[in-house]
Amino acid sequence: MKVEQLDERRLREVALTPDEYSAIVDQLKRAPNEVELGMLGVLWSEHCSYKSSKALLRRLPSSGASVLQGPGENAGAVNIGEGWAAVFKIESHNHPSAIEPYQGAATGVGGIIRDVIAMGARPIALLDSLRFGPLPASRHHVDGVVAGIGGYGNCIGIPTVAGEIYFEDCYAQNPLVNAMCVGLVPVHRLMRARAEGTGNSLLLVGADTGRDGIHGASFASVELDENSSQRRPAVQVGNPFLEKCLLEACMDLAHTDAVVAIQDLGAAGLTSSVAECAGRVRGAGARIDVSLVPRREKGMTPYHVMLSESQERMLVVVQRGREAEVESIFQAWDLTSAVIGEVTDDGCLTVVDGGREVAQLPVALLTDGAPLRRLVGVAPAQRPALDLDELAPLVDPGAALLRLLASPNLSSRRGIFRRYDHMVGDSTVVPPGGDAAVLRIKGTRLGLAMTTDCNSRYCHLDPNLGAQLAVAEAARNIVATGAQPLAVTDCLNFANPDRPEVYWELEETIAGLAQACRVLELPIVSGNVSLYNESSGESAIYPTPVIGMIGLLEDYGRRLEAGLRSEGDFVLLVGSSHNDLGGSEYLKVEHGRIAGRPPALDLTRERAVHKLMLAAAGGGLLRSAHDCSDGGMLVALAECCLLGGIGVRCPPVQSEGPVRTDAAFFGESPSRFIVSVPSRAMPEMQTLARRHHVEVTMLGLAGGDVIEFEGQFRVSLAEMRQAWEGTVT
Amino acid sequence: MKFGVLVFPGTWSDRDCGWVVDQVLGEQLTYLWHKDADLKGCDCVILPGGFAYGDYLRTGAIARFAPVMEKVGEFADRGGLVWGICNGFQILCEAGLLPGALIRNASLEFRCQWTNLMVDRNDLPYTSQCAEREVIRVPISHGEGSYFADPATLSRLEQNGQVVFRYCDADGRVTPGANPNGSLHNIAGIVNKRGNVLGMMPHPERCSEPELGGTDGLKLFRSVVESATRALVS
Numbered sequence: 026m027k028v029e030q031l032d033e034r035r036l037r038e039v040a041l042t043p044d045e046y047s048a049i050v051d052q053l054k055r056a057p058n059e060v061e062l063g064m065l066g067v068l069w070s071e072h073c074s075y076k077s078s079k080a081l082l083r084r085l086p087s088s089g090a091s092v093l094q095g096p097g098e099n100a101g102a103v104n105i106g107e108g109w110a111a112v113f114k115i116e117s118h119n120h121p122s123a124i125e126p127y128q129g130a131a132t133g134v135g136g137i138i139r140d141v142i143a144m145g146a147r148p149i150a151l152l153d154s155l156r157f158g159p160l161p162a163s164r165h166h167v168d169g170v171v172a173g174i175g176g177y178g179n180c181i182g183i184p185t186v187a188g189e190i191y192f193e194d195c196y197a198q199n200p201l202v203n204a205m206c207v208g209l210v211p212v213h214r215l216m217r218a219r220a221e222g223t224g225n226s227l228l229l230v231g232a233d234t235g236r237d238g239i240h241g242a243s244f245a246s247v248e249l250d251e252n253s254s255q256r257r258p259a260v261q262v263g264n265p266f267l268e269k270c271l272l273e274a275c276m277d278l279a280h281t282d283a284v285v286a287i288q289d290l291g292a293a294g295l296t297s298s299v300a301e302c303a304g305r306v307r308g309a310g311a312r313i314d315v316s317l318v319p320r321r322e323k324g325m326t327p328y329h330v331m332l333s334e335s336q337e338r339m340l341v342v343v344q345r346g347r348e349a350e351v352e353s354i355f356q357a358w359d360l361t362s363a364v365i366g367e368v369t370d371d372g373c374l375t376v377v378d379g380g381r382e383v384a385q386l387p388v389a390l391l392t393d394g395a396p397l398r399r400l401v402g403v404a405p406a407q408r409p410a411l412d413l414d415e416l417a418p419l420v421d422p423g424a425a426l427l428r429l430l431a432s433p434n435l436s437s438r439r440g441i442f443r444r445y446d447h448m449v450g451d452s453t454v455v456p457p458g459g460d461a462a463v464l465r466i467k468g469t470r471l472g473l474a475m476t477t478d479c480n481s482r483y484c485h486l487d488p489n490l491g492a493q494l495a496v497a498e499a500a501r502n503i504v505a506t507g508a509q510p511l512a513v514t515d516c517l518n519f520a521n522p523d524r525p526e527v528y529w530e531l532e533e534t535i536a537g538l539a540q541a542c543r544v545l546e547l548p549i550v551s552g553n554v555s556l557y558n559e560s561s562g563e564s565a566i567y568p569t570p571v572i573g574m575i576g577l578l579e580d581y582g583r584r585l586e587a588g589l590r591s592e593g594d595f596v597l598l599v600g601s602s603h604n605d606l607g608g609s610e611y612l613k614v615e616h617g618r619i620a621g622r623p624p625a626l627d628l629t630r631e632r633a634v635h636k637l638m639l640a641a642a643g644g645g646l647l648r649s650a651h652d653c654s655d656g657g658m659l660v661a662l663a664e665c666c667l668l669g670g671i672g673v674r675c676p677p678v679q680s681e682g683p684v685r686t687d688a689a690f691f692g693e694s695p696s697r698f699i700v701s702v703p704s705r706a707m708p709e710m711q712t713l714a715r716r717h718h719v720e721v722t723m724l725g726l727a728g729g730d731v732i733e734f735e736g737q738f739r740v741s742l743a744e745m746r747q748a749w750e751g752t753v754t
Numbered sequence: 755m756k757f758g759v760l761v762f763p764g765t766w767s768d769r770d771c772g773w774v775v776d777q778v779l780g781e782q783l784t785y786l787w788h789k790d791a792d793l794k795g796c797d798c799v800i801l802p803g804g805f806a807y808g809d810y811l812r813t814g815a816i817a818r819f820a821p822v823m824e825k826v827g828e829f830a831d832r833g834g835l836v837w838g839i840c841n842g843f844q845i846l847c848e849a850g851l852l853p854g855a856l857i858r859n860a861s862l863e864f865r866c867q868w869t870n871l872m873v874d875r876n877d878l879p880y881t882s883q884c885a886e887r888e889v890i891r892v893p894i895s896h897g898e899g900s901y902f903a904d905p906a907t908l909s910r911l912e913q914n915g916q917v918v919f920r921y922c923d924a925d926g927r928v929t930p931g932a933n934p935n936g937s938l939h940n941i942a943g944i945v946n947k948r949g950n951v952l953g954m955m956p957h958p959e960r961c962s963e964p965e966l967g968g969t970d971g972l973k974l975f976r977s978v979v980e981s982a983t984r985a986l987v988s
Contacts, residue, residue: 175864179897180805182766266764266808273763358763446866446895448957449803451770454965465965467773581965 039066039240048396053386060328060376060384064391067240067293067332068300071556074395077522078554081535089548091511097305099143099218099289100208101550103512105577107469110212112146115154115205115477115516115573117555121260122202126169130202131177131263132336137206138183138268139289139339142275145216146208149450150464151178153188153204154477154516154571158197160433160753166200173263174204175444180265181272185445186453186462187476190753192433195485195567198560203516203553205573207475209466214279218288220302220309223370224345225285227299227313230355230362231271231338235321237261238294238334267337270358275339277354283347290338296331296391298340299366300374304392310373313366315383327376327383342368400522402529408486411607411621419687423738425615426659427748429691432614435656436752437667459587459668460505460652463578472581474508477573480655483623485567486608488530490623492537495572497631497695500545501652503576504635505698507585507642513542514573515552520565522556530568538570544628545635547574585642587651588669589701592728594648596665596673597710598658600634600697601720604688610656611691624694631696637717638698646706646713651699657691659732661699662724663745666732672742675725675734701727755982756782758796760826760842762817763788767803767839770959775800778962779975788820797982798835799826801842803895803957813841813856813898814848823849835879835978836951840896843943843953852946852953853911854903856896860936864897868967869934869956871942872922875915878945879981880952883973889926890970892956894934894942899955901937901944908938919943919954 036046039062049057049065057065071077087095093110094102100114118133134151141148153174157163167190178185183206210216220227238261278284288298295313303309315330325333341362343351348364355362369375374391376384387394419425429435442457454472455463461476478499484491500510515538522528542549559565578584589596606612607621641647649669653661666672680686688694702710714721725734733739757775761768768785776783784794788806793799806817817823823845830836830851838846846852859865871892873884884890903911911917919942923932933940935955943954958971 179864179866179895180764180808182804264808266805266810269766269805270763443867444864446864448866448893448895448960448966449766449770451773451960451963451966456967467777 040070041066061386063328063332064296068391069395073293076395077398084539085549086542087548092548095550099140108211110210110215112141112144112208114140114551115203115514116553117516118202119555125260126166127173128260128262130170130173132261133202133204134177135263135268136291137204141206141208143218143287143289145214146210148183148206148208150207151183151185152477155190156196156201157192159192177263177265179446181269182449184447184449186447187457198564199558199566201518203571218286218302219305220342220368221285225368226343226348226364227366228341228343228362229365232335233319233321234333235335236329239332261334261336264337274355274358283344283350285342288340294333300388300391303388308372310369310371312369312375314377316379317365319361319363327378400528401525402532403525404529405526409620422690423740429656429660431748431752433752437750440753454581460502463506463584465581470580472578474503474506474576476502479571481567481569482608486623488533488568489537492534492570493541493626496541498654499572499574504638505650505652507583508576508578510576513547513549516571517554518569519556520559534568534570585650589665589671589727590648594701594703594727596701596724596727598722598724602684602694605692605694606688609693626695633717634696634719637719646710647700649701653697653699657693659690665699671727672729672731673725673727677735677737755797758784758786758799760786760801762806764806764808765804771800771802774959774962788822790822793825798978801838803840814845817845818849830951833950838953846953851951853907856898857900857902858898859900865934866895868893870922870924871919872926875918878949880974880977883977891968893960894956900935901941916944918945
């Protein structure tokens with residue numbers, strides 16, 4: 026059959042191009058039938074095939090001494106010692122959340138939890154990186170997404186411990202919802218979703234299959250337009266209670282050795298989970314009988330069953346003959362399970378409906394057959410430049426501080442995270458609100474630090490540098506708790522890559538990520554790419570490479586928090602400051618501009634500062650530590666005061682030096698921390714700083730209930746708290 | 755002594771309560787399953803937090819029909835210690851073991867935060883380690899924790915001294931500002947008339963080790979252990 030003969034509308038429905046269709050016909054040496062076309066459509070969607078980004082993603086470093094599992098599985102895994110592996114991944118649920126914020130966010134959380142479960146790990150923490158358009162217009166997105174995250178996470182009983190939320194015009198039509206999950210598993214029980222062993226059974230467990238979410242993956246692979254709300258049926262509905270039972274039953278599977286593999290059913294449902302599971306084993310195939318799939322509704326065709334994205338389902342590969350043993354574990358939790366097929370050795374995914382064959386496709390064609398798209402990147406027109414000499418001087422730093430603290434991008438997130446259970450599990454030893462969260466690992470002294478970060482304004486102004494800064498900031502957040510950064514998961518959110526300037530952003534971002542991760546020795550072990558985050562050709566999002574990072578504390582008893590803790594402590598600025606106002610929050614809030622080059626980053630310096638910080642933290646010299654980034658030194662200092670409930674008294678900031686007063690207070694030079702040090706530890710701290718060749722500046726003394734820079738300004742904690750806590754709720 | 759921690763599908767504080775009993779207190783622990791037909795000789799049954807059966811209908815509305823709940827009722831009638839925390843409190847109210855109901859927070863939002871509690875009674879098996887009118891810090895984590903009862907029930911509770919914990923400020927003042935969920939009379943926890951069945955919304959198992967931010971919850975667990983020891987001696 027020639028392409029011309031195929032209804033173009035039909036091709037559009039499955040989101041395949043005429044060229045891709047030709048490639049299918051070439052390789053199959055026949056035309057695919059309806060079911061096969063649907064299956065190929067979802068697996069060849071950008072969301073599943075990464076056809077626009079795959080070639081670039083290979084440039085990212087993914088190996089390291091502690092890596093147990095890199096990209097390609099349900100989640101990445103690293104060895105954290107004492108017999109434990111940390112399993113983690115971040116994933117986007119942007120398109121569904123734009124259309125149906127509550128369920129979009131909820132099912133995003135549910136999906137990432139299943140990815141971690143599939144590795145055999147118990148999920149211990151959730152993080153969420155969110156981007157919205159400005160309030161109040163985005164109120165419906167914010168409320169729905171926050172309620173959805175809470176609705177799912179609170180009900181299933183996994184603490185939501187960290188994350189970020191930023192507001193920028195470019196996200197008004199395309200909010201971003203990136204959910205990250207971290208889990209723990211004994212190293213020897215880490216699982217891989219590989220369909221090993223011809224004749225082994227494929228067990229489908231959890232929810233019955235309905236007609237929901239059909240073509241969700243394809244929907245996530247196109248731009249949103251005025252008709253997108255009609256795609257609401259492509260958004261699934263979450264059932265956290267069912268997933269809680271599924272979670273516990275999967276944990277109980279550790280009691281048997283009859284389970285070969287577990288695979289999440291996410292985007293593209295049964296089709297992708299079976300194909301991916303088989304695709305990971307050379308020569309493996311699978312045969313499934315859709316008539317055996319438990320269904321939620323009558324009248325479903327094989328096409329519906331294969332493409333359904335009904336939530337809370339898992340595929341379990343079970344040793345032949347031991348199905349009853351495994352099914353009894355699910356029965357104990359009142360969960361439905363059904364053997365729906367078996368592993369084969371013919372390299373094909375064969376679908377039958379009772380006795381009738383309805384599809385047969387080579388697994389390799391499904392998982393790796395999508396022709397990679399050769400896109401061209403072209404640098405866009407220069408971003409707006411910033412001439413510091415034209416910038417009006419800072420008149421009243423205290424008033425500017427209050428305005429910055431009230432800025433939605435800097436204000437307290439308490440109004441958000443108090444809607445999330447961040448304590449369940451009895452492990453959260455550094456709660457949300459500071460730099461990174463830290464969870465203790467029960468039965469050990471280990472602490473696992475975790476964070477998500479990305480300043481997309483920097484990425485907009487310079488995607489390469491912005492990506493490097495995102496990695497550096499995430500690492501700083503980890504280091505601020507006293508933990509050693511360990512590994513990364515990334516969620517790359519971009520606009521339409523078919524536009525050369527967007528593809529250029531993607532190329533530059535990946536180059537920057539690779540560079541930063543190499544120098545800081547941070548392998549990227551899992552991740553996700555979300556493209557087409559723009560609406561009808563306008564309002565494209567900034568490049569937003571969200572970095573999820575974990576780090577390790579050998580003894581969580583040595584963890585640090587951001588708040589000042591003791592009157593009389595010395596408050597120090599660790600690291601060097603420059604005239605870094607480009608892309609800063611100060612520039613946006615006080616001068617209404619998004620311009621200039623983001624702060625320059627010297628990754629070797631960044632590393633040196635981390636080493637100093639970890640040596641000082643390990644030596645017990647620090648009483649508190651806080652990353653100095655968005656809003657600059659003064660905002661970071663204010664946060665130290667607000668979180669600790671203690672003020673600080675400082676000598677004036679000199680304006681004669683090379684650093685301007687506005688930049689000294691609000692510039693966003695990277696590689697800096699604010700720490701507090703008891704007076705007795707000062708000599709040792711200074712010696713240590715010299716040894717690491719890191720500049721350390723004395724800011725002032727902790728105490729009282731105001732921030733004061735003598736002769737310059739004075740603001741009370743009460744005023745600051747009012748500004749800081751009133752904005753985002 | 756032996757604690758039994760009851761697990762319904764959807765319960766999630768079971769392991770936290772179990773951790774405190776087993777690892778922090780070093781007492782005997784057994785998990786009780788919602789389908790169990792006996793309480794395995796436990797001296798105190800804890801109904802922990804969570805969303806039993808998803809709580810899609812009404813909190814605790816389905817859990818009260820679980821097979822094990824009949825045994826819990828009989829145990830309570832015999833004077834056994836039954837301790838409902840968060841979802842457990844909601845279930846005890848639905849089961850009629852405690853009066854009143856827990857409704858949606860006044861803010862209409864979930865709240866996870868630290869609260870201060872005034873201990874109104876320290877003569878109970880759950881609070882004997884607390885000082886008279888002591889203020890303890892215990893976190894809450896719920897969307898439906900606003901205590902409600904009709905005026906007659908409420909005045910009976912007050913007259914009988916059945917209110918055990920009230921939300922208060924750090925100085926022990928019971929004020930509207932200190933009330934995180936709109937509970938009537940700032941009620942955070944109540945007992946039955948006999949004093950053996952306690953329901954409370956705050957989570958003592960989340961503040962029983964210093965690294966979690968406080969240890970006031972441990973006072974309640976220790977009170978229970980101490981009361982059991984006393985019972986054995988007497």
